[in-house]
Amino acid sequence: MFERVKKKIKFFNTETYPLQIRLTAGTRTLYLKSYFFSIMQQNKYQQESLFTERKISIDDVICSEEELMKYLLSKETKTTSLDEIRQEYYFSSYDILHLLDENFKKFLVSFFYEENLPAYSLFIQNDGANHTSEFILGNLEMSLQQSVFNKLLKAAAEKAPPYIPFIKFFREKIKTPVPVFPVYQWKQENILNEFTSFIDTNFPEYKLYKPAEYINALLEKPGSENKKALRKFPQGKIKQA
Numbered sequence: 255m256f257e258r259v260k261k262k263i264k265f266f267n268t269e270t271y272p273l274q275i276r277l278t279a280g281t282r283t284l285y286l287k288s289y290f291f292s293i294m295q296q297n298k299y300q301q302e303s304l305f306t307e308r309k310i311s312i313d314d315v316i317c318s319e320e321e322l323m324k325y326l327l328s329k330e331t332k333t334t335s336l337d338e339i340r341q342e343y344y345f346s347s348y349d350i351l352h353l354l355d356e357n358f359k360k361f362l363v364s365f366f367y368e369e370n371l372p373a374y375s376l377f378i379q380n381d382g383a384n385h386t387s388e389f390i391l392g393n394l395e396m397s398l399q400q401s402v403f404n405k406l407l408k409a410a411a412e413k414a415p416p417y418i419p420f421i422k423f424f425r426e427k428i429k430t431p432v433p434v435f436p437v438y439q440w441k442q443e444n445i446l447n448e449f450t451s452f453i454d455t456n457f458p459e460y461k462l463y464k465p466a467e468y469i470n471a472l473l474e475k476p477g478s479e480n481k482k483a484l485r486k487f488p489q490g491k492i493k494q495a
Contacts, residue, residue, distance in 0.1 A: 265291075266300060270312050275319060275343075277336050284336040289347040290318045290434055297384045298355075299433065305389070314431045322347055325438050346438035350469060351424060358387045358410075358417035365409055369402065386433075388421050411457070415472075416465030419457040423449055437473060 262269040273288035293299070294315060326342060359382045366374040378390065395403055410418055424435055427448060439445055446466060453460050 263295075265295070265312055266310060268312070273312065273315060273319070275323070277339060279336050282336060284340060286340060286343060288315065288319055289344065289349075290315050290322075290432060290436075293349055293352060293434055294432065298386050298389075301384045302386060302389050308431060308433075310431055310433075318430065318432045318434065318436075322436060322438060346436060348437045348473075349434045350437060350440055350473070351420065351433060351435040353472065354415045354417040354420055354469075355387045357415040359390075361410065361414035362387070362390065362406075365406060365413075369405075371402075387417055391418070408459075411459045411463065416460055416463070416468060419453055419460055419465060420449075420469075422456065423452045427452065440469065440473075 262271055273291035275286040275288060277284045277286065291312075294310060299310070322343070326339065326346065359378055363375045363378050363382075366372065366378070374394075382390070394406065398406070407418070420435070424433070428435065428439075450466055453465060
């Protein structure tokens, strides 16, 4: 891994070169744009670094990329083509946490319109890109009446993507400063078993709605909602007002 020489850009409180990955096979060299670096460049992470003690460095992102590369290189596969490796890289690095986060905001918008609290819906619609759902939920817990917030949590278990238990699992079980949960990590059997056990113990109200199955269905077509696969899940029927 290396930083290809380009103009420096701001990365949280420092300036650095955009992170890229170089793959070489024979005489051919392929450059990949770091997916994790791109995710961390989003406003919702850059903005929230001002309000949290969690700090993310370029070294943290490099470590995440190195872990992914170790996984790809350790796989028993006949893949030798750089193009195939590139395709595998982008699928394996795809961030489930980001996908659930963005879909959970759609649920929040719908929920607040139904509760006749359109100001909250408008805030999330207009400024949601600058905040994670985790950050928004923390502020909602402090600003909403307890009865309304409890109603939100109940509705989330029944109708929303399982973002709430997923982010809690990530914070408690996944020891990394970079808030990404890539597909390759989710596909590891021990992680899936841990998540299922975590749901059983900490979020029994979600068991009926099968969050692990929902996530697997969501990943059948990475990059967009797989409507056909999600049709059987209430979480897959969110309509943005």
